[in-house]
Amino acid sequence: MxxxxxxxxxxxxxxxxxxxxxxxxxxxxxxxxxFGLALAWLLQRYDFYGKTLLNGIIHLxxxxxxxxxxxxxxILLGRQGPLGSWLYETFGISLPFTWEGAALAAAVMAFPLxxxxxRLSIETIDRNLESxxxxxxxxxxxxxxxxxxxxxxxxxxxxxVLAFARSLGEFGATITFVSNIPGxxxxxxxxxxxxxxxxxxxxxxxxxxxxxxLLSLAALGASELIERRLRARLKD
Amino acid sequence: MAMEQGNLEIDLQRRLGNMTLEADFxxxxxxxxxxxxxxxxxxxxxxxxxxxxxxxxRGRISLNGVTLFDSSAGTDVPTERRRLGYVFQEGxxxxxxxxxxxxxxGLKRVPKEERxxxxxxxxxxxxxxxxxxxxxxxxxxxxKQRVALGRALLANPKLLLMDxxxxxxxxxxxxxxxxxxxxxxxxxxxxxxxxxxSMQEIVRLADTLVLMSDGRVEAVGSVxxxxxxxxxxxxxxxxxxxxxxxxTVAGQDKAFGLTELRFAGGRLKVPxxxxxxxxxLRVRIRARxxxxxxxxxxxxxxxxxxxxIVKAISEERSPQVDLQLDAGGAAIWARITTRSCHALGxxxxxxxxxxxxxxxxxxxxxxxxxxxxxxxSEDQ
Numbered sequence: 001m002x003x004x005x006x007x008x009x010x011x012x013x014x015x016x017x018x019x020x021x022x023x024x025x026x027x028x029x030x031x032x033x034x035f036g037l038a039l040a041w042l043l044q045r046y047d048f049y050g051k052t053l054l055n056g057i058i059h060l061x062x063x064x065x066x067x068x069x070x071x072x073x074x075i076l077l078g079r080q081g082p083l084g085s086w087l088y089e090t091f092g093i094s095l096p097f098t099w100e101g102a103a104l105a106a107a108v109m110a111f112p113l114x115x116x117x118x119r120l121s122i123e124t125i126d127r128n129l130e131s132x133x134x135x136x137x138x139x140x141x142x143x144x145x146x147x148x149x150x151x152x153x154x155x156x157x158x159x160x161v162l163a164f165a166r167s168l169g170e171f172g173a174t175i176t177f178v179s180n181i182p183g184x185x186x187x188x189x190x191x192x193x194x195x196x197x198x199x200x201x202x203x204x205x206x207x208x209x210x211x212x213x214l215l216s217l218a219a220l221g222a223s224e225l226i227e228r229r230l231r232a233r234l235k236d
Numbered sequence: 237m238a239m240e241q242g243n244l245e246i247d248l249q250r251r252l253g254n255m256t257l258e259a260d261f262x263x264x265x266x267x268x269x270x271x272x273x274x275x276x277x278x279x280x281x282x283x284x285x286x287x288x289x290x291x292x293x294r295g296r297i298s299l300n301g302v303t304l305f306d307s308s309a310g311t312d313v314p315t316e317r318r319r320l321g322y323v324f325q326e327g328x329x330x331x332x333x334x335x336x337x338x339x340x341x342g343l344k345r346v347p348k349e350e351r352x353x354x355x356x357x358x359x360x361x362x363x364x365x366x367x368x369x370x371x372x373x374x375x376x377x378x379x380k381q382r383v384a385l386g387r388a389l390l391a392n393p394k395l396l397l398m399d400x401x402x403x404x405x406x407x408x409x410x411x412x413x414x415x416x417x418x419x420x421x422x423x424x425x426x427x428x429x430x431x432x433x434s435m436q437e438i439v440r441l442a443d444t445l446v447l448m449s450d451g452r453v454e455a456v457g458s459v460x461x462x463x464x465x466x467x468x469x470x471x472x473x474x475x476x477x478x479x480x481x482x483x484t485v486a487g488q489d490k491a492f493g494l495t496e497l498r499f500a501g502g503r504l505k506v507p508x509x510x511x512x513x514x515x516x517l518r519v520r521i522r523a524r525x526x527x528x529x530x531x532x533x534x535x536x537x538x539x540x541x542x543x544x545i546v547k548a549i550s551e552e553r554s555p556q557v558d559l560q561l562d563a564g565g566a567a568i569w570a571r572i573t574t575r576s577c578h579a580l581g582x583x584x585x586x587x588x589x590x591x592x593x594x595x596x597x598x599x600x601x602x603x604x605x606x607x608x609x610x611x612x613s614e615d616q
Contacts, residue, residue, distance in 0.1 A: 126328075128324070128326075129328055129330060131315070132324060132328040132330075133330070134288075134289070134315040135287055135289070135316075135320065135322040135388075135391070136316075136341050136345065137316045137345035137346065137391055139314075146341075147330060150332045151331070151332060
């Protein structure tokens, strides 16, 4: 193996961190999407008592220190926590110190970004198109599936990409809630942090930093491509 | 294709901002019923309530004996089950679907046994074959409205609601769409509620007129009757002032390119119309195209001199007055200067001649009353 090839080869630690990061981000987005869509819909289309409060709670992770979010998750979902003990006794599920917990922490932190993007796209829809569809015999559900959903698809995609990128980079809430366990919760940013703390780890840290940049660029590039396709369908 | 004649009965109220919309009328759901009024009179709100897109505060709507809405019985049939077609002013085509996708959107939601018209028929009728695979964004304004009309038709509605479908189009585009609407009325016998603020369109298309003002339905009746009523003049419009005459084609003068029309008050010569003798035709004569003479003029270029009795003179403090004339039972309006009115000493009861320039009666002033195509060959 030449030195150049060796440079391009991922070390086991790096490939483990990348795979874990992708898995955590993927599940974070996938599980939060239905809730994100429902809440964006609720906040955009309905007025109800406590709407401002709900909106505030959703946006809290944007402004709170991530450590606080991680700590709150630990209190709530730890084995002794009110929700955590119930989850463990009923389903045998334990989230702290697992990669699923990391996905949850990432989802909570990324949630406001996803809701905002979807909400914006719902706002821009011409609601007259929905009433036109109803005069043509489509029920509310059918209108949502055949008119609304295709029209907000670019916004949903944008929300997912933002949430995915945010999840890839999640650090504070993750390290607080699920710690920094190699192979389980040591995602890319956490591995980078560990290397910086290690003597002579600078080279490895730099490599991880470059990997992070490449990964984020790839995600953005892919979303740009898909979004262009979706928009083209609306314009011709 | 013919549908059984029915009735549209409306009695409803709804608050709209600081205005209350009140409508209480019924009309036969056949032919074209025009809802006329200035913008803000509540026309669109009224048909939105018929369509179920806007909920009345109180009242009842029924079509052909079927209750669509009744606040006292708690009935409110959802929009999608009312089976009323709706053509909106701005088309509202679905941007993510092709023209074909738009057209079949309503059609595929109609049970097979209830379909009376299919895609090919509508495509041929509206001449939109070449547009089928295009997206709405690639269509012109007139094309969009044709597709919107086709889409509403394919949903096989019991009644078609049209909200100023031509208002956003220029005159050539209007002329492109109008024949299709006439076709729906004449060949398909589809009852239509047609919202408009253009008297020209109404005269050409409508049978029944519903006049609205400030949220209230002020009068319901035939186009001829309502446009000749003095008390409704503030509503039927000053600029558009004019009378509508029911006439019949009585003669053709091919040498001079003129057609003679007979009506209750006499005969009218108008520029040549390619229509058979006996054809019923509605003619709108604008008040500003009518002059008055107290004696029958000689040596004049005016071909149409109709003997009339002055029935009423509008009391407007302006340089102009409008005269309502009675020509053998038919109403004609004349707009002359207040000065001339004084100079001629016009009073109600006075016999005068209404002078109407033939060239003032153009195609856009005419409304065909029924099918004429099958007679054309005999008279040519």
